[in-house]
Amino acid sequence: MQFGFDYLPYKWLEEIINLAAERIVVVDSNGLIRYINSGYCDFLGIKAEDAINQPVQNIIENSRMHIVAKSGQAELSAIQPIKGGEMIANRYPLFVEGELVGAVGTVLFRNQQEWWDYSKKIQPLLEELNYYKLNYENGLKSKYKFSDIIGTSSKFMLAKKMAEKISVSNSAVLLTGESGTGKELFAHAIHQNSSREQFPFVRINCASIPEHLLESELFGYDEGAFTGAKKGGKRGKFELANFGTIFLDEIGDMPLSMQSKLLRVLQEGEVERVGGQKPKTIDVRIIAATHRNLEKMIEEGTFRQDLYYRLNVIKLEIPPLRERKEDIPYIATYLLKKLEKKFHQHGINLTNRVISKLQQHNWPGNIRELENVLERAVNVLEGNTIDIVHLPLYLRENVHFLSEKQKVYVDYNNHSDSFPTLKETLSLVEKQAIINALQLSNGNKLEASKLLGIGKTSLYDKCKQYNIK
Ligand SMILES: Nc1ncnc2c1ncn2[C@@H]1O[C@H](COP(=O)(O)OP(=O)(O)OP(=O)(O)O)[C@@H](O)[C@H]1O
Numbered sequence: 001m002q003f004g005f006d007y008l009p010y011k012w013l014e015e016i017i018n019l020a021a022e023r024i025v026v027v028d029s030n031g032l033i034r035y036i037n038s039g040y041c042d043f044l045g046i047k048a049e050d051a052i053n054q055p056v057q058n059i060i061e062n063s064r065m066h067i068v069a070k071s072g073q074a075e076l077s078a079i080q081p082i083k084g085g086e087m088i089a090n091r092y093p094l095f096v097e098g099e100l101v102g103a104v105g106t107v108l109f110r111n112q113q114e115w116w117d118y119s120k121k122i123q124p125l126l127e128e129l130n131y132y133k134l135n136y137e138n139g140l141k142s143k144y145k146f147s148d149i150i151g152t153s154s155k156f157m158l159a160k161k162m163a164e165k166i167s168v169s170n171s172a173v174l175l176t177g178e179s180g181t182g183k184e185l186f187a188h189a190i191h192q193n194s195s196r197e198q199f200p201f202v203r204i205n206c207a208s209i210p211e212h213l214l215e216s217e218l219f220g221y222d223e224g225a226f227t228g229a230k231k232g233g234k235r236g237k238f239e240l241a242n243f244g245t246i247f248l249d250e251i252g253d254m255p256l257s258m259q260s261k262l263l264r265v266l267q268e269g270e271v272e273r274v275g276g277q278k279p280k281t282i283d284v285r286i287i288a289a290t291h292r293n294l295e296k297m298i299e300e301g302t303f304r305q306d307l308y309y310r311l312n313v314i315k316l317e318i319p320p321l322r323e324r325k326e327d328i329p330y331i332a333t334y335l336l337k338k339l340e341k342k343f344h345q346h347g348i349n350l351t352n353r354v355i356s357k358l359q360q361h362n363w364p365g366n367i368r369e370l371e372n373v374l375e376r377a378v379n380v381l382e383g384n385t386i387d388i389v390h391l392p393l394y395l396r397e398n399v400h401f402l403s404e405k406q407k408v409y410v411d412y413n414n415h416s417d418s419f420p421t422l423k424e425t426l427s428l429v430e431k432q433a434i435i436n437a438l439q440l441s442n443g444n445k446l447e448a449s450k451l452l453g454i455g456k457t458s459l460y461d462k463c464k465q466y467n468i469k
């Protein structure tokens with residue numbers, strides 16, 4: 001047995017409904033009014049008995065209740081013009097035991113005053129929303145100028161001078177270079193130095209957008225293009241970037257299917273929204289960047305050659321940090337200034353020993369890696385001077401990641417001995433790292449554990465395990 005409304009007197013039920021929704025109307029599947037409460041009747045200036053069994057559209061202006069009773073699709077927070085004002089209506093299909101039997105509708109605002117009182121409350125929220133929207137549009141600005149790109153080595157100056165020179169052109173630019181070399185910085189600076197500067201700079205990371213969203217992100221979509229499509233549709237990044245620059249970052253990670261669509265835009269200069277009727281002409285400058293080897297990808301068939309030619313009108317290759325080590329002191333000083341702001345500190349400096357250590361390193365992660373090394377140093381720093389102890393272990397010592405046993409095997413080709421397992425090698429490296437940390441901290445276990453980024457107890461356990469005294 002179900003305990004539903006069986007125990008409620010009818011009059012109670014009616015009052016409960018009136019309390020729950022001040023204005024409520026129920027229609028059957030033919031759109032005939034089966035119930036309308038007194039609040040709704042008062043609002044419309046009618047009597048309930050004149051409304052019952054009448055087609056809802058004859059009684060309530062602009063009603064769509066008869067449609068919802070047929071479609072089974074709820075319409076929530078819909079604007080409904082009634083009696084010269086705009087009311088907010090919720091319309092729900094009414095399913096009983098799985099069968100669509102009609103629809104229930106409620107109206108949120110009865111008169112202009114009510115709406116006005118309410119809108120006074122939401123007005124500040126709308127203003128806030130507009131403020132963020134505006135900021136979002138402002139967010140479509142380039143953040144770096146050429147003066148933010150540090151480096152005076154001849155190799156680097158060549159790339160920077162070239163970038164400055166071509167920034168005024170409208171041709172597509174392809175930025176290549178290892179990870180962390182500053183490709184994004186260059187893209188911003190090129191836009192900032194161009195006549196498009198007043199227009200948006202729109203960055204799109206081709207690697208991080210799910211493939212099925214890439215098309216709608218780039219080209220936008222029209223209302224009703226797919227389920228869940230926003231009302232009024234959505235502008236794509238190309239439309240947003242009109243008259244400005246679009247920065248296609250990590251272009252080497254763009255799926256092949258999208259590459260052809262992108263090519264069409266570049267060739268025709270127009271975009272077509274997903275589900276859209278007519279293409280729209282756009283004027284954007286393309287800057288693409290990748291750390292991948294596109295020529296190799298073309299050979300492998302993972303990057304379209306025709307697209308490559310379109311993007312590669314002006315190619316700028318940014319040299320890796322290891323090929324311009326003379327820039328390291330200047331870049332490090334510049335990065336430290338940025339870190340000082342972040343950490344609310346000033347006067348941080350580097351010892352000469354640190355600078356030469358930094359210049360000995362190969363920097364596979366380039367400037368991003370240098371940034372991380374310095375940030376780590378500032379974190380462990382007590383005082384103002386960054387010294388060798390503040391550098392990560394892999395920079396401080398030339399730790400040999402090949403264990404002795406591995407070296408014997410490799411150096412002498414002494415294959416009679418068994419090659420050490422990965423576990424054995426890792427243990428040896430771990431042991432060596434602990435010994436190095438303890439040496440640097442003069443045997444102070446707490447400091448050594450901080451250097452290693454592990455807890456003190458964990459260090460004690462490992463010392464015991466490796467028999468380190
Ligand atoms: N010449 C430079 N002067 C100052 N800072 C730089 C310089 N080059 C790069 N940086 C800084 O190094 C970091 C990495 O740069 P960026 O993001 O532009 O690298 P990227 O080439 O786009 O790398 P990835 O291929 O991994 O995306 C950024 O924080 C950037 O500000």
Ligand SMILES: [Mg+2]
Pocket residue numbers: 183184249
């Ligand atoms: Mg990048």
